[in-house]
Amino acid sequence: MTAAVPATELSIETTGLSKRFGHQLAVDGVDLAVPKGSVFGFLGPNGSGKTTTIRLMLGLAVPTGGSVRLLGEDMPRQLHGVLPRVGALVEGPAFYPFLSGAANLHRFDAADPHVPAATRKARVRSALERVGLTHAADKKVRAYSLGMKQRLGIANALLAPRDLLILDEPTNGLDPQGTREVRSLVRSLAADGATVFVSSHLLAEVEQICTHAAIMSAGRLVAQGTLEELRQGGQARIRVVTPDAGTAAEVLSRLGLSAATSPGGAAPGGGGVLYAPLPGAAGNGEAAPEAVVAALVAAGVRVRGFAIEQVSLEDRFVALTGEGFDVVQ
């Protein structure tokens, strides 16, 4: 599915990661490979096991099987060495509504034994600036919008320099304006050089902000790779409309293309519709589309229609998860 990436180039690597709750396998043998420097979308419908996987990665829950490496180190064994390099937003932190955003960050920072108190003030200021909350630093959090609270949560994850950011559904529950703010923030975090692992149940969101993605369905990892690789896994196909479907199928087969006739049957005006996975995709021959047309015509096939149909990521995800995604927003 993905090209093999050397283990040292992976920010997150899980092997056979599993978590059972009673009879339910919430996470079932997940092998994730998150390349360093990627913006990695962890996509799946609600209940597919995303939050549980993230909690296992961070040592917030204990796996019933498998293992996790973060930044090349075994978790949870190296937890104390690794966690200072990881910023996380899992289930929005509970802020004190009667304190300002800055005061809340001061409290969280003071609770972190890995960071120097002497630089606290400057780090809080710079984290607030990073998420665009400087103007609201002294405002009480109860006056913050949801989007502002979420950005404050991200600021909390940015109180120290991080190599890896893990954000669990950071746009959940936000209005369109807040969603836009958080999405552009996530994009810019990656531009700063950190690896960003971000979960979402929104396909469109992952397409907008991510370089890579993994798809969860009912606790299992069903695909992962660059967005391009994921689309290609979805077998773009050629579509041939012809009254000479039998001959056409033979020609395609000679070219190494496994053709199937349309389950829908005849094309308008008579004749059949054949489909074959796009040449070059999924090891299905190397014939270029123009060579396919030429071969069909040379064999006397009356080609009434020829098209290349791109399978969208949405089609692909629906096929993999058996569920529709909420693609709006």
Ligand SMILES: Nc1ncnc2c1ncn2[C@@H]1O[C@H](COP(=O)(O)OP(=O)(O)O)[C@@H](O)[C@H]1O
């Ligand atoms: N602490 C828990 N105890 C029992 N079941 C849980 C617990 N946490 C999660 N689950 C179950 O595990 C499954 C995956 O949940 P979750 O990881 O939250 O999915 P997602 O984040 O993709 O929505 C769900 O069926 C959920 O009900």
Ligand SMILES: [Mg+2]
């Ligand atoms: Mg979740």
